[in-house]
Amino acid sequence: MAVHLEFEYPIIELEEKIVALHRYSKTHAVDLAQGMELLEQQLAATREKLFSGLTAWEKVQLARHPQRPYPQDYIQAIFSDYLELHGDRTYADDHAIVGGFAKLNGRKVMVIATQKGRNLKQNIDVNFGSAQPEGYRKALRLMKLADKVGCPIICLIDTPGAYPGIAAEERHIGEAIAINLREMFRLKVPVVCAITGEGGSGGALGLCVGNRVLIMQCGYYSVITPEGCAAILWRATDAVPKAADALKLTSTDLLKLGIVDEIVPEPVGGAHRDPKTAAQLLRDALCNNLAMLAAKSDDELRAERYERFRKLGQFSEG
Amino acid sequence: MQGFFGKTISPLGKASPKADIPAGVWLKCKGCEQTIAQSALDSNLQVCPVCGHHFPLTAGQRIALLSDEGSFQQLGEGLSSVDTLDFAHDNSYPRKLKETQAKTGLKDAVVCGCATLDGTPYALAVMDFRFFGASMGSVVGEEITRLTEEATRRHLPLVIVTASGGARMQEGALSLMQMAKTSGALMRHDEAGLPYIAILTHPTTGGVTASFASLGDVILAEPKALIGFAGPRVIKETTRSELPPGFQSAEFLLDHGLVDRVVPRAKLRAELAQLLVYLSPETTAGCTTAGRQA
Structure with a gap:
C-alpha cells in the first residue's frame, strides 16, 4: 500500500483525479483528452512547486519515506555480480551493514551499504537500520580487503544512526566508529560515499570518510536528529521543524558548508516516485566520481582525503 | 569533624558542588552526600576525602x-567559536559563548x-567540561x-x-566532521x-567517545x-530495559x-610519567646496551 506524507496530498489528489477521469473516459467512451492534459500540466506544476519549496523538516520526512529506495535496492539496480561477504571475524554478522565485491559499469568495486527493512520482520533483522559495533567492524574488514587488492570502495548510507543499546555499548560502538574514522584515512584506494537517505550522525560518518562524499537531493546528514535536538534544546516536540531548519542538514546546506561534494539529483517528488530514474542518476554520479579518482596515485588519494576533512570547520583566530 | 557535620544540617544546605563556588565554603559530596569543606577538596586534587568521589x-x-x-606552553592564543549556521536565528549561541568565556576565562572547551x-616532553590537550559541557565544535x-x-612534526x-x-x-554537521578530522x-x-x-574523565560521551577518546x-x-557513546537515558528510552x-x-x-587502567587521581601523575617513559624510545645510555648484551 502506498504511504503518503501530508505535504504530498495535493499531488496525490491530482493523480487520483487523472486516474478517475481516465477510467470514466474508458467506460463511457467519452474523449476527455483535453481535460486530462490540463490536469497533467497542473500535476507537473504542483509537483515542481511543492518539491522546490520543501522545508528542512519535510525533506527529512522524504529521506525517511517508507517507500524510498534503500541502499540494498540500489545495489540491485546499479551493480552486477554482487558477491556478499559476511561477518566481522570477531563476534557476529550484523545485517544492518552489508558489503561485498560487485561490478559497476564493468569495473570491480567493493560496495558497503547500510540496510533498512520494508516490514517488521525485515526491520528486526536489520535493527531498523541501526548498526551494532560488528557492522562497522565488518565494513572495515571489507575496506581493508579492498585496499589490499586495489579495489575502489563505494559506501551507500541510509541510517538513522548507530544503535544506542546496552550490548552495543558493552562491545564499544564508539570505539568501532572511531577506528573506522581513523583507518579510512589510511586507505590507498578511491573511496566514494553516498548518503541516499538518512545520514544519522556518527553512525553515518563511520562509513563516510571518503575522497568524495555525495548526498541525494532529499537526503539529510546531521550531528543529531531534529527530534533529539528539539528535545535537548527546547524540550518540545513541536520544535522539531525548527530544529531541522537550525541544524542545516539538507543537501543544499551541506554543499554550501563543504560537508558534501555533490548533490545527486532525484526525480521530481523524490526517489520513491520514480526509483528507476533515481537509481540511474545515482549510478551516473558514482561512475563519474570514480572516474575522477581513477588516475590518482595512492599518495594523492590519501593526501586529498586528509585535506578534504582537514579544512572542515569554522572559527575565528586569536 | 566530618562525621559530625554529616549528621547535622549543613550551614549552607543549598550549596551545590559547582566548580564556580568560591573557595572556602562547604559543599555536599555527590558521592557520599557528606558535607565537606572546599578547602579539603582543594588540598586533595578535588577528590572527596571521605568517599573518593572525583569532582571535575x-x-x-x-x-x-x-x-x-611552568613547563606548559599553550599552542597559539586559542580559537573562538563562531555562529556559522546562524543557529535558530536567535543569536543565542554567540551570546552564550560570550557568557561562558567570561565566566570560565576560557576561549572554548x-x-x-x-x-x-x-x-x-609531550603534547597535552585538556577538555574543560564547564565550557558548553566540553562539547566538540x-x-x-x-x-x-x-x-x-x-606532536607529529616534533615527534612528541x-x-x-x-x-x-x-x-x-549549534554547529550542526560541522561538529560531526571534527570527529573525522581529529x-x-x-x-x-x-x-x-x-x-x-x-x-577519560567524567563524563566522556557521544562524538568524542566515537573519535579520539x-x-x-x-x-x-x-x-x-561515565564513558559511553549514547547517553544512559537515550539507551533506556530506546531499549525500554533496565541498565x-x-x-x-x-x-x-x-x-x-x-x-587499560582505572587510575585514581592521586596516582595519575605518577602513572602517566611511567607510561610516557615506557612509550618513549630507550635512549638512556648504558641502560639499553647493557640490557641487550645480557
Missing part, C-alpha cells in the same frame, strides 16, 4: 596535575599545548588537530584528557610511530567516570576491555 578539574588544574611546574612531565576539533599535527607523544557531552549541536590527524601521528594516551594506544580512566549496575562506568569498561 578545570583545564588549568589538570595541566598543573600532569606537567612539571579545550586547552592545548606542550609540556614536560618529570622532564619528558569546530574549535575543539581544530585545536586538537593542530596539536596532534604539531600525545596525551588527551577527555570530558565531553558529545558534539556541539581521527585523521591521529592516523598520521600513529603512522609516524608515535604513542597516544587517552585519559577511543583511539588511545593506552586508555586510562578516572574512577567511576545493568555500573553500566558505562570506568570500571564497567575496564571489565569489558575498552580501558
Whole structure:
C-alpha cells in the first residue's frame, strides 16, 4: 500500500483525479483528452512547486519515506555480480551493514551499504537500520580487503544512526566508529560515499570518510536528529521543524558548508516516485566520481582525503 | 569533624558542588552526600576525602596535575567559536559563548599545548567540561588537530584528557566532521610511530567517545567516570530495559576491555610519567646496551 506524507496530498489528489477521469473516459467512451492534459500540466506544476519549496523538516520526512529506495535496492539496480561477504571475524554478522565485491559499469568495486527493512520482520533483522559495533567492524574488514587488492570502495548510507543499546555499548560502538574514522584515512584506494537517505550522525560518518562524499537531493546528514535536538534544546516536540531548519542538514546546506561534494539529483517528488530514474542518476554520479579518482596515485588519494576533512570547520583566530 | 557535620544540617544546605563556588565554603559530596569543606577538596586534587568521589578539574588544574611546574606552553592564543549556521536565528549561541568565556576565562572547551612531565616532553590537550559541557565544535576539533599535527612534526607523544557531552549541536554537521578530522590527524601521528594516551574523565560521551577518546594506544580512566557513546537515558528510552549496575562506568569498561587502567587521581601523575617513559624510545645510555648484551 502506498504511504503518503501530508505535504504530498495535493499531488496525490491530482493523480487520483487523472486516474478517475481516465477510467470514466474508458467506460463511457467519452474523449476527455483535453481535460486530462490540463490536469497533467497542473500535476507537473504542483509537483515542481511543492518539491522546490520543501522545508528542512519535510525533506527529512522524504529521506525517511517508507517507500524510498534503500541502499540494498540500489545495489540491485546499479551493480552486477554482487558477491556478499559476511561477518566481522570477531563476534557476529550484523545485517544492518552489508558489503561485498560487485561490478559497476564493468569495473570491480567493493560496495558497503547500510540496510533498512520494508516490514517488521525485515526491520528486526536489520535493527531498523541501526548498526551494532560488528557492522562497522565488518565494513572495515571489507575496506581493508579492498585496499589490499586495489579495489575502489563505494559506501551507500541510509541510517538513522548507530544503535544506542546496552550490548552495543558493552562491545564499544564508539570505539568501532572511531577506528573506522581513523583507518579510512589510511586507505590507498578511491573511496566514494553516498548518503541516499538518512545520514544519522556518527553512525553515518563511520562509513563516510571518503575522497568524495555525495548526498541525494532529499537526503539529510546531521550531528543529531531534529527530534533529539528539539528535545535537548527546547524540550518540545513541536520544535522539531525548527530544529531541522537550525541544524542545516539538507543537501543544499551541506554543499554550501563543504560537508558534501555533490548533490545527486532525484526525480521530481523524490526517489520513491520514480526509483528507476533515481537509481540511474545515482549510478551516473558514482561512475563519474570514480572516474575522477581513477588516475590518482595512492599518495594523492590519501593526501586529498586528509585535506578534504582537514579544512572542515569554522572559527575565528586569536 | 566530618562525621559530625554529616549528621547535622549543613550551614549552607543549598550549596551545590559547582566548580564556580568560591573557595572556602562547604559543599555536599555527590558521592557520599557528606558535607565537606572546599578547602579539603582543594588540598586533595578535588577528590572527596571521605568517599573518593572525583569532582571535575578545570583545564588549568589538570595541566598543573600532569606537567612539571611552568613547563606548559599553550599552542597559539586559542580559537573562538563562531555562529556559522546562524543557529535558530536567535543569536543565542554567540551570546552564550560570550557568557561562558567570561565566566570560565576560557576561549572554548579545550586547552592545548606542550609540556614536560618529570622532564619528558609531550603534547597535552585538556577538555574543560564547564565550557558548553566540553562539547566538540569546530574549535575543539581544530585545536586538537593542530596539536596532534604539531606532536607529529616534533615527534612528541600525545596525551588527551577527555570530558565531553558529545558534539556541539549549534554547529550542526560541522561538529560531526571534527570527529573525522581529529581521527585523521591521529592516523598520521600513529603512522609516524608515535604513542597516544587517552585519559577519560567524567563524563566522556557521544562524538568524542566515537573519535579520539577511543583511539588511545593506552586508555586510562578516572574512577567511576561515565564513558559511553549514547547517553544512559537515550539507551533506556530506546531499549525500554533496565541498565545493568555500573553500566558505562570506568570500571564497567575496564571489565569489558575498552580501558587499560582505572587510575585514581592521586596516582595519575605518577602513572602517566611511567607510561610516557615506557612509550618513549630507550635512549638512556648504558641502560639499553647493557640490557641487550645480557
